[in-house]
Each structure stands twice: as structure tokens, then as C-alpha cells.
Amino acid sequence: MKNEKSGVDALQQSVLIHEEVKVVVVSCFEINLMGLNAILLAKKAGERARGFGVISGELRLLSLELQGEMQRLGLLTQELLAMATARLQAERRLARLTDAAAFSDHVAQMLNPAMEKTRSRMVSFNGGAHFAECLEDAYRTCTFGLVLARSARIESAYSGDLRAVLAELSEEFAQKITAVLPRLDALSRITKKLV
């Protein structure tokens, strides 16, 4: 994070990140439920839908992986929030001290050490690289998810009576995962400002 980034900016960014993360976590939850549903359907279809069932299980694991990545982002956001709060507090204190110092040179001289100390509390956030790393992992997970959704589509063609239902389900998997990508883009844009 650049030194001039104010506490208010950092606080607002932490809120934006948190909101995006929440949306992705909801998607993860939905993918997980869809995966469970798909496994049950595949079981119903018998041996011919075994491949579809295995892929659905993989998609469930993938949703948990993505959720874990979002949790990491959430923890980083908490760090950002703590930093933003400390910085905001320091900024406000510095403003009051600066107001007092403006009364006279004598007062300014006395308050100078306190002002320096307060400035030193305005720590910069250096977690931008961690955000980027975490988002790259999430992108990789989603890309792999899309590959899995395509494979599920292929497997659905061999699933006997339930093939139409499973084909639809595989399409929903792909849509749900595709919908996560713009959220990751948004997170990437927000967190880029932190690097």
C-alpha cells in the first residue's frame, strides 16, 4: 500500500473486498449443494453415470477449495481493516495534535515528539502481494472448475435416462463457476491498489 493511502481509503477498500468475498462464498456454497445433488442423481442413474458422479465429487471439493481461498482473503481483509482502523485513529489524533501545535511555536515544539510518534503509528499495509497470490489461486481453481464442468457435460451424454437432467446440471455448474470470475476480477482491481 502506498504511504499516502489514508485510513478511510483502506477502510472502504476492506469493505469492498469483504462484500465481494461474501458473494463468492455464497457461490461456493451453492456449487457444493449442486455437487451433492449431482452425486445422488448419478447414483440413481447407476453404473453408466459413475463418471459424472466422480466429477461432481471433484466439483464439490473444488468449491471447498475456493471457499478456503476466500477465507484466506477474508483474513487478509481483517488485517487490512485493523491497519485501516489504527491508521484512521492515528490520523485523527495527528489532526488534533496539529491543531494544538498551530497555536504557537512553543506548543508545537512541545507536541513535536507526540506528533512524530503518532506519524510512526501510521503503518503501511504490505499485504498486497498476499492478496494477489490468493486471487491467483482462486483463478486457477475456477479455471479447473470450468474444465471439470465441461467434462461433466461430456460424461452426462453417457448417463442413460438421466442424461438430459445431468447435462443441464453440468451447464449450471459451468454458469455458476463462470459467474465467480467477474467477482475475482473485481477483487483483483480493488486489491491491485494495495500493492
Added chain:
Amino acid sequence: MKKALLIASAAEHRWFAVSRDPARPNHLIDTNEYVVTTGADSLLCDPGGSEVFPAVFAALSEVIDPRTVQRIFSSHQDPDVISSLGLWHDFNPQIKCHVSGLWGGFIPHFGGEDNTIVGIPDEGGTLMIGNAPLTIVPAHYLHSSGNFHLYDPACKLLFSGDIGAALLPDADSSLYVEDFDRHIRFAEGFHRRWMGSNTAKKVWIDRVRQLDIELLCPQHGAIYRGEDVKRFIDWFDALKVGLD
């Protein structure tokens, strides 16, 4: 800017009132801060909110060396009383804050560490300023559940926190009560609502009637002096307050 005015002195020490800031924003209640100093040792009473810190600090600097402020006395926990504590600690992390033990875990939200808060027991106690003792007078439930005033027998001065407070019109800029009957109208609503208990009021009145008080110094409004002190106590005695 606020001004620090000498209001009392005894052999060893002097009391200053820091009050009346024409630059104060209208949305903030006006407050009086008091400091008693020996020259080498100063005790600041109810230092005020963080928003008034610049004005208080600058005004104090005109009359004392702020580095001599080693202790703060906080009558109770309200933000207009003590939310500047964090700024005072920025200036000097060693400053001790004396406040009701009841509020010991709350006040550090404004600033300071656990080793800078000195909890006052419910029954009160004594603080020394130089060689002079100051009596910590309990005033619980008037209006805070853990509330104290400070009495200086040498100067016959009672710092009374919110008791005696008046919400004065801006035009009333006198530091002292000049016309008791007019002044008390601005104190009535405040006392009826903010003082929680007639029983607590009676306990306080019985206690302070035993003290020889020349100056009764509230955190808001004007200072009562001479005969007006007794007038105020009698008026307060007759006033029905709170819920009981």
C-alpha cells in the same frame, strides 16, 4: 480559543479554570476544564473531549508547563469529560488517570494502558498535590454510577463535575454566576433529568454541607462562589430529580 484563568490559590498551589471557547462548534457541549498546579506537579480535572484537546492544551500552555501534568482526575466516564485521554497519553504516556474503579475497564477505550488507570474505590480517598491533600468526594449516581468530585480544603474549592452544571446561552460568557436566580433556570432541566436519584442527592448534600466551600466548580456553565454555593446546595436539596 479557550482561556485559562486563575480562580484560586493557596500557599503551595494554584487552580486554573479553562473555559469558554468562542471557536467551539455548536454541536459540542461547552465544557470547563480545571487544573491545580504546584509548579512541578499538576493535576488536570476532567480534561475534556478529544475535539477540544487543541484548545485546552494551548490554553493550559499559557499558564503552566503541560509536561508537569502527571495525573488526570476524571469525575466520570463521559466522552466530553475524558475522551481526550488518548491524546494526553500521546503527549506523555506516563500520565495516570484517576477514575472510579467501576470505569477502569471502560476508560482505556479512550486511550492509555491498564497501568495508567488508577481506580478510585467507591468510598473515595485522597490525592496529594505538592504537600496539600485533596479529598476525593463520592457522588455516585449523580449522574454516573461511579462518580467523584474533588475538594481542596486549602482553597475551599469543590470541583463538582456535572453537579451545578448549567446549559447557558452563548451570550452568557461570565466565568462566575452573577445572577443566581437567572442562572439557576439554565441548570434546572439538566439536574432534573441527569441526576438519577433523590437518595443519592441527599447523601451528597449531607456530605458537602460538612465542607467549607468558597467555590463550587462544575464541568459545564459558571462557577458558584461565596453565598451562591449555599444557595445552590439548598436549591438542589429542594429539587426533585430522577425517578425515585
